[in-house]
Amino acid sequence: MEIRFVGPLGKVTGSCTWMRDLVEGWNFLVDCGMQQGEYDEDTWNAGTRWPFDPLELKFVVLTHAHIDHSGLLPLLYRLGFDGEVWCSEETARIAQILLRDAARLPGSRYDEPDVDRIRWRTPGGKTQLGGYHRLDQDLLMRFFRSGHIVGATSVTILWGKPKSGGQKSIVFSGDVGPGAEDREVLPFLRYPQNPAPATYAVLESTYGGVVRVAKGERNPEARRERLSRLLDRILETGGTLAIPAFSVGRTQDLMFDLHMVVANDPVRYRAIRFYMDSPTAMQVNGITLDALNRTQTDARTGKVRPVWLGKQLFRDLGLQCHEPEHVDLVLEVSRMTLSIDRAEGDLAAACGNTIATRWRSIFTPVGNREALVREVTKGPRVVVMSSGSGDGGPAASWLPLVVRDKRNIVAMSGYCGKGTIGNALSALESVPLDQRRLQAGSLTWRSPDGGTGSSVPLSDVQAQVCHLEGYSAHADQSDLVDWMFENHKGILKQSIAPTIFLQHGDDEQRGSLARALAKRADEWNLEVDVLLPDDASQWFDLDRGGASLRVAEKRKALEAQIASLQNALAKLKAA
Ligand SMILES: [Zn+2]
Ligand SMILES: [Zn+2]
Known part of the structure; x- marks a missing residue:
């Protein structure tokens, strides 16, 4: 082979x-x-x-x-x-x-x-x-x-x-x-x-x-603390918190954390409306829920174990992963988290910590996007949207308006390569508002047919920009x-x-x-x-394995040696 x-x-x-x-x-x-x-x-x-x-x-x-x-x-x-x-x-x-x-x-x-x-x-x-x-x-x-x-x-x-x-x-x-x-x-x-x-x-x-340990990026508490500070801010300003997110993984994790922050203090965040605007993520949510339900019997121990469902959820909700009743509850919480537009008052059962008992579905789908986008300062509102880089998908409709008003926040949640909207926005994170007016260049979105869509000069970007670490x-x-x-x-x-x-x-x-x-x-x-x-x-x-795997390396080293000897010889001849 x-x-x-x-x-x-x-x-x-x-x-x-x-x-x-x-x-x-x-x-x-x-x-x-x-x-x-x-x-x-x-x-x-x-x-x-x-x-x-x-x-x-x-x-x-x-x-x-x-x-x-x-x-x-x-x-x-x-x-x-x-x-x-x-x-x-x-x-x-x-x-x-x-x-x-x-x-x-x-x-x-x-x-x-x-x-x-x-x-x-x-x-x-x-x-x-x-x-x-x-x-x-x-x-x-x-x-x-x-x-x-x-x-x-x-x-x-x-x-x-x-x-x-x-x-x-x-x-x-x-x-x-x-x-x-x-x-x-x-x-x-x-x-x-x-x-x-x-x-x-x-x-x-x-x-x-x-x-990452050194930078404290893997602490779920710290991750949610940052989110709650952003929610506090839009409560104050009445603006929109726009979170471009990748449809697989990132969107589901953000939805979970937002539910958790709200369940931690439901009264405080009562006024905020949460929207999900990503057709792809909605499909992935369904697949994720099916996956979380899957189990497999361990061939060695005979124990039935989830295939994909982790234990972090149990820790967050104060539940035990070995209790069948608790497993059911965790799966129900997952359904409430990832399903859009569930009936209000859909509360989890009476066990687990206070967060578990206060859990309710918070997301609604975006019905009339055009109308909602026009009202980006009539919040407080949170919109989780695709695409993750902010260039295409629903983000191409939301961001051109969101970025213009200082009451709004754009929180990037993933890696954004060079040339993307997310990358250009991230560069503004550390630029104070009064210096934004001096920025040259502009943000240009793609239209759905591949042509050029909306464009906003960087000097007009007034929204707070930040990056959500830890995802x-x-x-x-x-x-x-x-x-x-x-x-x-x-x-x-x-x-x-x-x-x-x-x-x-x-x-x-x-x-x-x-x-x-x-x-x-x-x-x-x-x-x-x-x-x-x-x-x-x-x-x-x-x-063959072993030393034969390093043949190319050795050949390269020898070729380098030969080249340097030839070089030395040429110099000698010239002298
Ligand atoms: Zn990958
Ligand atoms: Zn990869």
């Missing part, structure tokens, strides 16, 4: 790893994602720079639904691929929604019928997580929850004959979420699992150099190290794999993570080899 890291090396988007075994005839991808905001994304996203032939691929394994991992699947089919896409059921459902949205974007390289051609394969039922799924003779696959978004998994591929001791395996982390068992950070999602040990691991490194769905450095090194009750301390490839992160983050992994291995007296592949055309032979 050979592996080739087609992407992303030294960057974050465009996840795609190619695996093949010429003898066995295996040829497949793990993820086939779109590049977003990279300087050379055009040729990649058009399929003209792919080193593999879509016609020859047998199948694709998908770690999760995000577009930078799934976004080019429809193009793969359009260019002749006819195999199946293996993933969790939730990933298939969410990916279909996101891919349909992507197909409708102006300039898309594929259309909705291409999305319909995807042959989803969602193995599982009771063994969805941890179970072995057969891809081919002597080729197996396992999923483990990665705690990043609903449906997101780490994936292990196993090949060779198990009985003869010839079986090898590689685990792909996918995107790993924050926190760990009993230390979940996000409200709904269960912690990232440590996958079973493998011969190799491929680990993401998006925030491989970031330690990241990504592991930080310590989480990634904990994912890689399993500490089972202090008895069993092991590395998930002796050889680790780092990808999905810029070189600073990768380098920092490599050092942190080496340090942990040292502390635990483990032999671990960390590789940072940097050549997208290089094949690594996983059956």
